Amino acid sequence: MQKILIAIKDNFTRNLYKEVLEKQGYNILIAEQEDKLLVWTKLENPNIILIDIGFFRQEDFEKQFIKQITDKKIPVIAFAQFQTQENKERAMDLGAKDFISSSETSPAIVIRKVKILMGEQRTYQVGINLEDYDGLKLVKDILGRESITCPKCNSSMVLYLIRDLSQGGNYYKVSIKCPNCL
Numbered sequence: 011m012q013k014i015l016i017a018i019k020d021n022f023t024r025n026l027y028k029e030v031l032e033k034q035g036y037n038i039l040i041a042e043q044e045d046k047l048l049v050w051t052k053l054e055n056p057n058i059i060l061i062d063i064g065f066f067r068q069e070d071f072e073k074q075f076i077k078q079i080t081d082k083k084i085p086v087i088a089f090a091q092f093q094t095q096e097n098k099e100r101a102m103d104l105g106a107k108d109f110i111s112s113s114e115t116s117p118a119i120v121i122r123k124v125k126i127l128m129g130e131q132r133t134y135q136v137g138i139n140l141e142d143y144d145g146l147k148l149v150k151d152i153l154g155r156e157s158i159t160c161p162k163c164n165s166s167m168v169l170y171l172i173r174d175l176s177q178g179g180n181y182y183k184v185s186i187k188c189p190n191c192l
């Protein structure tokens with residue numbers, strides 16, 4: 011099940027988002043303190059973290075958190091009460107990919123933003139047939155050779171489609187890799 015870690019100070023807001031996202035079938039983890047946030051991020055591998063821009067009191071914890079989300083590539087949505095320029099800049103400092111505010115973002119929009127970010131992580135592995143259509147041409151263009159046999163392990167390589175919603179609607183990165191060696 012996909013996990014969302016919520017690190018929001020305000021009880022009411024935290025419970026509201028917890029309830030709304032649980033109804034969508036997500037598993038919700040709550041961090042009320044900085045050290046707990048770091049432990050959950052490390053051990054639970056959440057798919058998304060929802061974080062209050064004012065969550066960190068200690069700079070050291072914040073630095074560790076940013077390193078964790080960067081290393082693990084966990085998308086972060088920043089939360090603030092108001093959508094001011096200052097708050098948005100603070101969200102960017104925290105490495106956030108999106109921003110929500112309790113005064114302007116409805117729960118429905120929060121759900122949409124979460125789903126978009128979940129989708130961003132989606133990868134498809136697609137089989138390649140060199141005989142059909144442009145299979146061979148595509149393999150030649152991407153790999154620079156006419157074979158999809160992995161040079162390391164001799165198994166067939168596959169086409170990887172990686173959805174990248176940060177580039178807009180239906181944007182996919184394409185590569186050909188060996189599923190065993192990657």
Ligand SMILES: [Zn+2]
Nearest residue numbers: 160163188191
């Ligand atoms: Zn291989």
